[in-house]
Amino acid sequence: xxYLLEALHVTKVFGSLKANDDVTLKVxxxxxxxxxxxxxxGKSTLVKMIYGALQPTSGEFRWMxxxxxxxxxxxxxxxxxxxxxxxxxxxxxxxxxxxxxxxMPGAFDMRKLSGRIARVSRDYGLPLEPSAVVADxxxxxxxxxxxxxxxxxxxxxxxxxxxxxxxxPQEADQLFITLxxxxxxxxxxxxxxxxxxxxxxxxxxxxxxxxxxxxxxxDPGRETAASLARLMVGGDIHVVKSAREDRRGAAxxxxxxxxxxxxxxxxxxxxNISLEVRAGEVVAIAGVAGxxxxxxxxxxxxxxxxxxxxxxxxxxxxxxxxxxxxxxNAGAAFVPEERLGHGAVPAFTLSQNVVLTRHSSxxxxxRSGLVSSGGAAGVSERIVRDFDVRKGKPDPEARSLxxxxxxxxxxGRELDRRPGVLVINQPTWGVDAGxxxxxxxxxxxxxxxxSAVLVISQDLDEIFEIADxxxxxxRGELSEAYPASGLTSEKIGLLMAGAHEIRQxxxxxxxxxxxx
Amino acid sequence: xxxxxLSVILTIITASTPLLLAAIGELVVERSGVLxxxxxxxxxxxxxxxxxxxxxxxxxxxxxxxxxxxGALLSLLFGFLTLTMVANQVATGLALTLLGLGxxxxxxxxxxxxxxxHLERLSIPGLSGIPFIxxxxxxxxxxxxxxxxxxxxxSYMLFRTRTGLVIRAVGDSHQSAHALGYxxxxxxxxxxxxxxxxxxxxxxxxxxxxTPQWVENxxxxxxxxxxxxxxxxxxxxxxxxxxxYLFGAxxxxxxxxxxxxxxxxxxxxxxxPYVVTVMVLVLISRNRALMRANTPACLGQPFVxxx
Numbered sequence: 001x002x003y004l005l006e007a008l009h010v011t012k013v014f015g016s017l018k019a020n021d022d023v024t025l026k027v028x029x030x031x032x033x034x035x036x037x038x039x040x041x042g043k044s045t046l047v048k049m050i051y052g053a054l055q056p057t058s059g060e061f062r063w064m065x066x067x068x069x070x071x072x073x074x075x076x077x078x079x080x081x082x083x084x085x086x087x088x089x090x091x092x093x094x095x096x097x098x099x100x101x102x103x104m105p106g107a108f109d110m111r112k113l114s115g116r117i118a119r120v121s122r123d124y125g126l127p128l129e130p131s132a133v134v135a136d137x138x139x140x141x142x143x144x145x146x147x148x149x150x151x152x153x154x155x156x157x158x159x160x161x162x163x164x165x166x167x168x169p170q171e172a173d174q175l176f177i178t179l180x181x182x183x184x185x186x187x188x189x190x191x192x193x194x195x196x197x198x199x200x201x202x203x204x205x206x207x208x209x210x211x212x213x214x215x216x217x218x219d220p221g222r223e224t225a226a227s228l229a230r231l232m233v234g235g236d237i238h239v240v241k242s243a244r245e246d247r248r249g250a251a252x253x254x255x256x257x258x259x260x261x262x263x264x265x266x267x268x269x270x271x272n273i274s275l276e277v278r279a280g281e282v283v284a285i286a287g288v289a290g291x292x293x294x295x296x297x298x299x300x301x302x303x304x305x306x307x308x309x310x311x312x313x314x315x316x317x318x319x320x321x322x323x324x325x326x327x328x329n330a331g332a333a334f335v336p337e338e339r340l341g342h343g344a345v346p347a348f349t350l351s352q353n354v355v356l357t358r359h360s361s362x363x364x365x366x367r368s369g370l371v372s373s374g375g376a377a378g379v380s381e382r383i384v385r386d387f388d389v390r391k392g393k394p395d396p397e398a399r400s401l402x403x404x405x406x407x408x409x410x411x412g413r414e415l416d417r418r419p420g421v422l423v424i425n426q427p428t429w430g431v432d433a434g435x436x437x438x439x440x441x442x443x444x445x446x447x448x449x450x451s452a453v454l455v456i457s458q459d460l461d462e463i464f465e466i467a468d469x470x471x472x473x474x475r476g477e478l479s480e481a482y483p484a485s486g487l488t489s490e491k492i493g494l495l496m497a498g499a500h501e502i503r504q505x506x507x508x509x510x511x512x513x514x515x516x
Numbered sequence: 517x518x519x520x521x522l523s524v525i526l527t528i529i530t531a532s533t534p535l536l537l538a539a540i541g542e543l544v545v546e547r548s549g550v551l552x553x554x555x556x557x558x559x560x561x562x563x564x565x566x567x568x569x570x571x572x573x574x575x576x577x578x579x580x581x582x583x584x585x586x587g588a589l590l591s592l593l594f595g596f597l598t599l600t601m602v603a604n605q606v607a608t609g610l611a612l613t614l615l616g617l618g619x620x621x622x623x624x625x626x627x628x629x630x631x632x633x634h635l636e637r638l639s640i641p642g643l644s645g646i647p648f649i650x651x652x653x654x655x656x657x658x659x660x661x662x663x664x665x666x667x668x669x670x671s672y673m674l675f676r677t678r679t680g681l682v683i684r685a686v687g688d689s690h691q692s693a694h695a696l697g698y699x700x701x702x703x704x705x706x707x708x709x710x711x712x713x714x715x716x717x718x719x720x721x722x723x724x725x726x727t728p729q730w731v732e733n734x735x736x737x738x739x740x741x742x743x744x745x746x747x748x749x750x751x752x753x754x755x756x757x758x759x760x761y762l763f764g765a766x767x768x769x770x771x772x773x774x775x776x777x778x779x780x781x782x783x784x785x786x787x788x789p790y791v792v793t794v795m796v797l798v799l800i801s802r803n804r805a806l807m808r809a810n811t812p813a814c815l816g817q818p819f820v821x822x823x
Binding site: 072073074081085088090091092093094098102103108150 | 597677678681682684685688690692695696697698748809810812814
């Protein structure tokens with residue numbers, strides 16, 4: 001038995017789309033094997049077949065040399081395949097132990113299970129409190145639940161779907177140690193990512209997929225990030241060009257000791273947030289999810305009103321009491337994190353969605369109180385053209401677009417207005433490399449034309465690519481904004497963990513203790 | 517005086533038991549993420565079926581069984597519409613109430629004015645004869661004891677067994693439960709039918725023990741109070757007992773005050789339980805931390821699996 005898992009000529013067809021086309025690959029025991037590819041390259045489809053959630057149209061899988069069919073996730077788990085999805089299958093109102101018990105067959109004994117959880121989490125460096133309720137946990141801790149859930153079933157193959165997308169750099173380091181330890185014990189790991197540095201650092205072998213086909217199987221140690229990127233995209237990737245010059249324009253967006261009470265038991269309170277974003281610059285706010293980003297966005301965009309008008313100043317005007325439309329009319333534009341449901345109404349067409357955010361600021365859309373569908377369609381077409389939004393119909397419903405294309409549309413809708421102040425939350429979350437580059441370039445270009453841009457993001461690579469200054473939000477407090485050139489991801493990681501002044505003391509311990 | 521207090525307490529127990537039965541059933545339904553507003557309708561059908569079966573067989577226990585089955589069958593219709601056909605739960609539940617009230621009136625036409633079969637009270641020699649305590653603790657009909665046993669069983673099941681964990685999980689995130697391989701629709705069907713059976717029992721209690729006769733609309737809004745009790749209890753079984761007995765007491769108090777000839781209009785007194793329901797719900801709902809912690813996150817949301 002040389003190989004743990006072999007996929008031989010596997011093809012999966014959805015309607016007219018070949019999601020996987022004649023895929024052949026082999027995974028050895030104890031190997032960390034990366035699947036690299038853009039969104040839509042077929043990575044997810046492939047692992048879902050390995051995990052039994054989908055069935056191949058043709059081709060076969062071999063498990064330890066024997067041909068197998070994997071009819072269901074339960075069958076996969078029985079073989080010894082565990083999977084940690086990007087979207088966790090967790091229950092917020094239940095405890096850690098209860099969440100794990102739901103995935104464990106056999107006798108129901110919570111006390112014994114809690115003991116096993118404590119043991120496994122200690123052995124693999126995944127600190128978890130079995131009696132904690134999931135709703136109170138950070139994203140990193142939630143991921144640990146998923147991992148422990150897999151490990152308790154003693155898997156021979158662990159599939160991880162973009163695990164570091166939601167982690168701080170320190171949490172990611174800890175995860176790599178766990179995965180390396182697992183691999184050294186003979187467990188194979190399939191590691192899905194599009195972060196090239198990570199793949200180079202962690203993985204023994206990398207299979208690159210493009211348009212559903214395997215285009216290369218290489219040793220990541222012998223490749224550079226650039227050569228991996230070329231294989232992944234099938235050409236050179238666009239590098240964001242930003243002339244970083246210190247222009248020091250006037251402050252166009254100013255937050256002055258902004259405070260906002262928490263609006264629920266699981267929400268974050270914002271405390272004394274002060275920040276100036278000047279004309280011509282991009283300021284990014286880094287931080288781990290759930291530290292007040294959503295609340296800050298709501299406060300700045302006007303979805304929640306502030307106690308004092310002077311807490312938020314747009315182009316010199318105190319606007320803390322004003323609603324979203326008044327702020328828009330003052331030249332501001334806002335792009336929320338969740339594109340489907342918050343940024344766009346799923347069942348509305350693109351042109352209707354244009355009207356939703358621009359009816360009060362755009363004379364072409366509303367004439368004497370009536371919506372001009374022609375005007376809306378015109379604006380919609382212009383956005384589609386400028387931002388290369390791919391769609392099937394002339395004016396499709398928002399939900400029919402893929403994530404990346406809808407994000408280009410939602411960002412494009414606001415950028416098309418040439419706003420003086422742009423606030424954008426997670427501009428490229430879940431968007432493939434090509435679309436990300438387009439969006440990032442457009443954001444930087446807008447700033448260079450004299451607008452003030454505030455980006456809230458959890459993607460450090462993105463932040464370093466576009467930001468002039470970086471501040472870190474942690475538990476509702478914002479650090480000072482430091483010039484991007486003087487920061488490293490380690491320093492940001494410390495700030496994320498809540499150390500507001502960068503201390504000289506042993507960093508990693510502080511970081512983990514603060515989150516635990 | 518002692519006799520009067522005793523009779524008031526005994527009336528409170530009989531007035532509270534139907535609320536308790538219907539509410540504990542609905543609690544399980546809602547814990548699984550389904551909102552069935554048809555409790556009133558299922559109670560009505562349970563009441564008429566129980567009355568009819570007892571009358572025809574002469575056996576009140578046959579009536580209890582018929583009430584239970586009738587409630588479960590009507591809830592099965594609700595399950596089919598909302599779980600299989602994914603209809604809107606609120607609209608379907610309201611329709612179920614109207615349907616249940618209408619059907620019960622139709623079925624019960626021949627029973628109006630007929631003397632019913634009474635579900636007898638327990639009589640344990642020695643124990644039931646103890647003054648005051650005897651009739652309260654050992655002299656009830658078996659449904660009173662059963663209702664408390666059901667609460668205890670539901671509480672144990674929800675928080676100590678895998679079955680209960682799965683029900684709570686399905687109510688908290690049906691997508692996650694589906695991803696882990698649980699049959700969301702299957703679990704919900706069983707919970708809905710359990711709720712229907714309990715509502716049917718509650719209706720049967722009305723027509724066999726509370727007032728052994730059949731009158732159209734005899735449920736008189738008790739189904740709605742039971743629904744409110746579930747929220748009152750913040751989805752915790754033992755609090756249902758507190759709530760049900762509290763509301764039972766308020767109802768009985770209305771009658772007693774009238775009997776004493778206190779100068780409050782009788783309409784106001786009979787409206788008292790509903791006024792109190794509204795007030796309590798408002799007070800409870802203000803405590804958002806409590807509501808958020810126990811409210812099933814998927815309550816009322818239709819489930820359609822991804823694939």
